[in-house]
Amino acid sequence: xxxxxxxxxxxxxxxxxxQAAEQHETWPLWEVFIRSSRGLSHVHxxxxxxxxxxxxxxxxxxxxxxxxxxxxVWVVPSSAITAxxxxxxxxxxxxxxxxxxxxxxxxxxxxxxxxx
Amino acid sequence: MSxxxxxSRRRMPGSTHAGAEGSRSSAEHxxxxxxxxxxxxxEELAFQRLIDDDSRVEPTDWMPEAYRKTxxxxxxxxxxxxxxxxxxxxxxxxxxxxxxxxxxxMAKVQDEAGHGLYLYSAAQTLGIDxxxxxxxxxxxxxxxxxxxxxxxxxxxxxxxxxxxxxGAAICNQVPLCRCSYGPYGRAMVRICKEESFHxxxxxxxxxxxxxxxxxxxRMAQESVNRWYAPALMMFGPPDAESPNSRRSMAWKIKRFSxxxxxQRFVDMLVPQAEVLGVTLPDPDLKWNEERGHYDFGELNWxxxxxxxxxxxxxxxxxxxxxxxxxxxxxxxxxxARAYAAREDADxxxxxxxxx
Numbered sequence: 001x002x003x004x005x006x007x008x009x010x011x012x013x014x015x016x017x018x019q020a021a022e023q024h025e026t027w028p029l030w031e032v033f034i035r036s037s038r039g040l041s042h043v044h045x046x047x048x049x050x051x052x053x054x055x056x057x058x059x060x061x062x063x064x065x066x067x068x069x070x071x072x073v074w075v076v077p078s079s080a081i082t083a084x085x086x087x088x089x090x091x092x093x094x095x096x097x098x099x100x101x102x103x104x105x106x107x108x109x110x111x112x113x114x115x116x
Numbered sequence: 117m118s119x120x121x122x123x124s125r126r127r128m129p130g131s132t133h134a135g136a137e138g139s140r141s142s143a144e145h146x147x148x149x150x151x152x153x154x155x156x157x158x159e160e161l162a163f164q165r166l167i168d169d170d171s172r173v174e175p176t177d178w179m180p181e182a183y184r185k186t187x188x189x190x191x192x193x194x195x196x197x198x199x200x201x202x203x204x205x206x207x208x209x210x211x212x213x214x215x216x217x218x219x220x221x222m223a224k225v226q227d228e229a230g231h232g233l234y235l236y237s238a239a240q241t242l243g244i245d246x247x248x249x250x251x252x253x254x255x256x257x258x259x260x261x262x263x264x265x266x267x268x269x270x271x272x273x274x275x276x277x278x279x280x281x282x283g284a285a286i287c288n289q290v291p292l293c294r295c296s297y298g299p300y301g302r303a304m305v306r307i308c309k310e311e312s313f314h315x316x317x318x319x320x321x322x323x324x325x326x327x328x329x330x331x332x333x334r335m336a337q338e339s340v341n342r343w344y345a346p347a348l349m350m351f352g353p354p355d356a357e358s359p360n361s362r363r364s365m366a367w368k369i370k371r372f373s374x375x376x377x378x379q380r381f382v383d384m385l386v387p388q389a390e391v392l393g394v395t396l397p398d399p400d401l402k403w404n405e406e407r408g409h410y411d412f413g414e415l416n417w418x419x420x421x422x423x424x425x426x427x428x429x430x431x432x433x434x435x436x437x438x439x440x441x442x443x444x445x446x447x448x449x450x451x452a453r454a455y456a457a458r459e460d461a462d463x464x465x466x467x468x469x470x471x
Contacts (some may be wrong), residue, residue, distance in 0.1 A: 024335070025449075026246075026247065026449045026453065027120075027449065027452070027453060029240075040181060046237055046302075046303075046306075047237045047240075048233060048237065049246060051449075051452035051453045051455065051456040051461060052452075052455070052456035052460075055452065055456075062226075062230075063230050063233055063234075064227065066223075066227070066230065067310075076366075086176035
């Protein structure tokens with residue numbers, strides 16, 4: 001549901017395109033994060049257009065919390081989000097691959113031992 | 117970001133093989149070139165794998181241009197339908213029979229505005245901007261659901277819209293929650309949650325009328341007579357006349373065909389109509405034991421294409437209202453932007469003084 005943050009590519013061309021789109025659009029785009037209740041993180045809910053941060057917060061309340069879905073709202077200009085490079089996704093996340101030993105399920109010797 | 121800019125940014129199919137070319141003989145080169153023409157590129161394969169695995173395509177993934185275009189058209193039309201769809205009911209807000217009904221109707225119309233906004237955002241992830249979509253709607257270039265080109269002469273129509281029109285919309289939209297394009301599916305999850313209130317409140321309006329005076333019962337029945345067939349046509353033309361929908365199903369944008377969804381809707385309506393005590397205006401409607409479904413009569417598709425071509429009861433007035441609202445609201449959008457710019461300038465000046 002978010003718009004530009006989801007298609008973000010951290011290259012210059014992307015940024016130029018984004019700026020061009022922003023100039024064309026009447027109001028800038030904001031990403032909205034909602035905390036649904038105390039004890040939980042703010043989670044990305046979607047995006048909206050608003051002229052400034054104050055209006056973005058109010059619009060976010062009207063758009064994303066009409067049924068008590070939130071106790072707190074964050075808004076972030078979409079243009080302020082830097083995302084990992086999708087084209088380099090495999091290499092970027094490679095260091096987490098093939099390391100089963102980071103997971104509890106890797107250690108089988110303790111199977112059947114209580115509370116372990 | 118415009119669509120054209122988006123296309124130039126994406127790598128062209130086949131370009132991933134370009135690196136090794138220096139070491140090839142000319143014969144090898146020719147073979148490789150012909151292979152590249154026939155074999156799907158790595159990107160096409162990756163896309164197809166996402167579709168085959170029932171995974172989701174996200175905005176930054178490579179996707180075929182036709183997939184992108186189909187989605188932009190479908191999602192923006194869907195958004196326009198929500199925005200135009202505020203009008204038939206907006207018409208009754210000032211005339212609702214009680215304060216409670218007025219509050220409910222306002223909440224429902226506000227939801228529709230919200231649905232339009234979720235969907236516009238989803239479409240924007242495909243590289244089209246909001247202003248372009250507005251222009252397409254206002255100029256008449258983009259379509260919206262024909263159902264909103266019917267008028268709402270009585271209060272009972274608020275009931276029929278909720279029960280039949282929103283009911284058909286839910287039937288259509290629930291499978292869209294599993295659409296292969298991630299942002300569209302996520303928007304639909306949110307929308308479907310809210311639509312069930314819409315359908316139930318419509319049902320309640322009709323039920324209240326059906327338990328009322330003979331005049332109120334007649335008003336409810338006449339309204340159902342008006343909306344039943346147009347609601348069935350909301351699923352689109354019969355499968356045989358809907359060539360694009362096969363492709364959309366292959367891409368898992370659509371999960372069921374128009375006729376399958378229409379049948380499912382009719383099967384749900386019949387027992388609901390019995391609870392209401394209304395008659396569905398179709399003499400051919402009857403249970404088919406063999407099929408395990410209700411048979412129903414031929415729909416008047418000429419009417420559907422007529423309304424689509426702009427000859428419905430309200431095509432002109434719906435677009436004129438939308439244009440007027442957009443133009444008359446222009447000063448608000450500009451003022452808000454000017455205010456934001458001044459606040460920004462004031463803040464920068466203040467920061468400079470502090471520094």
